[in-house]
Amino acid sequence: EDQVTQSPEALRLQEGESSSLNCSYTVSGLRGLFWYRQDPGKGPEFLFTLYSAGEEKEKERLKATLTKKESFLHITAPKPEDSATYLCAVRGGGSQGNLIFGKGTKLSVKP
Amino acid sequence: DGGITQSPKYLFRKEGQNVTLSCEQNLNHDAMYWYRQDPGQGLRLIYYSQIVNDFQKGDIAEGYSVSREKKESFPLTVTSAQKNPTAFYLCASSTPPRVSVEPQHFGDGTRLSIL
Numbered sequence: 470e471d472q473v474t475q476s477p478e479a480l481r482l483q484e485g486e487s488s489s490l491n492c493s494y495t496v497s498g499l500r501g502l503f504w505y506r507q508d509p510g511k512g513p514e515f516l517f518t519l520y521s522a523g524e525e526k527e528k529e530r531l532k533a534t535l536t537k538k539e540s541f542l543h544i545t546a547p548k549p550e551d552s553a554t555y556l557c558a559v560r561g562g563g564s565q566g567n568l569i570f571g572k573g574t575k576l577s578v579k580p
Numbered sequence: 581d582g583g584i585t586q587s588p589k590y591l592f593r594k595e596g597q598n599v600t601l602s603c604e605q606n607l608n609h610d611a612m613y614w615y616r617q618d619p620g621q622g623l624r625l626i627y628y629s630q631i632v633n634d635f636q637k638g639d640i641a642e643g644y645s646v647s648r649e650k651k652e653s654f655p656l657t658v659t660s661a662q663k664n665p666t667a668f669y670l671c672a673s674s675t676p677p678r679v680s681v682e683p684q685h686f687g688d689g690t691r692l693s694i695l
Contacts, residue, residue, distance in 0.1 A: 473622070501681040512584075512670050512686035513623075520681065556623070566677020567613075567638070568684060570622035 471496045471561050475571035482547055482578050490542040490555055490574045498562025502540050504533050505556040507573070513556055547578045582607045584687035586671050591692045593658065593665060601656045601690045603671035612654035613672040613684060616640060623670065629654055630676045658692060666693050 472495045482488055494502065501520050505513035517526045519535040526533050530551060532543040542555055554575045558568040584605045593599045605612065611630045615623040625638030629648040643662025648654055654673075658665045668691050672684040 503683050505686075510689070510691075512586075512672075512688045515683045515685060518681070518683055558623075560677070560681060565628075565636070566681075567625055567628065568623075572620060572622045 471559065471569045473557055473559055473569050473571035475555075475557050475574050477574060478572070479575045480577070482544075482576070484548055484578055484580050485546045487543070487545045487547070489544070490576070492540040492542070492557030492571055493538060494540070494557075494559045494569075496559045496561040496569065500560045500562055500566065502535055503558045503560070503568065504540070504542055505558065507554045507556055516555075544576070547576075549578045549580050552576055552578045584671055584673055584685060586669075586687035586690050588690060589688070591690055592695045593692060594695050596660045598657055598659050599692070601658070601669055601671075601692070603654045603656065603687060604652055605654075605671075605673045605687075606652060607673055607685060608651075609673035609675060609685075610651065610679075611674045611676045612648070613674075614638075614644075614646065614654070614656045615670040615672065617668040617670055617689075626656065626669075630678070668692075 474493045476491045504516040507513045517533040522537045530545050534541045554573040556573045557571045587602045613628045614626040624640050627646040629635035645657045670689045671687045674684040675682045
């Protein structure tokens with residue numbers, strides 16, 4: 470069964486304190502892994518797509534990496550505005566191509 | 581700007597009542613999706629449609645119904661058969677998965693509560 474596990478559930482950082490969020494996955498034939506940011510009361514906002522092991526993508530203070538079993542979202546020198554819930558989703562090789570979502574990591578960055 | 585519009589933002593349902601959530605997109609996407617989000621849980625797929633006039637059940641379709649008469653619109657009806665409808669409902673759209681591996685784009689959700 471396809472599965473996505475995110476850890477930790479919640480993470481509290483001081484402004485400027487770098488850290489990483491983890492997304493472990495089990496899927497038949499990974500077609501893509503997606504990272505989203507979700508603010509309270511809003512819909513998820515797309516951040517990155519990773520397609521194959523070894524791939525990396527960056528956007529401002531965020532960097533996403535992918536291995537054959539997991540993905541990391543590295544946050545460098547975070548600011549309070551980076552506070553949000555970060556969601557990971559995978560798409561396997563099934564014919565319908567639906568996404569499987571993790572439960573998310575709630576990040577709080579204190580000034 | 582292209583995007584997905586969900587309405588209303590807040591909705592209240594009485595016992596035994598059916599309610600309909602609206603989702604409209606102007607991204608020219610063929611595929612549209614409805615998810616339910618509960619605290620501490622991942623997004624769960626209710627229904628999806630890859631083309632007009634066709635839709636399939638997702639993982640938790642019981643108590644819900646949809647229609648797809650236009651490319652731009654994918655309304656979700658929460659029926660009285662759904663005994664625990666209180667949740668945050670999200671609509672998304674994308675290019676069809678059979679065509680490409682593109683991300684889904686989301687609206688800002690409808691929060692449904694029981695009166």
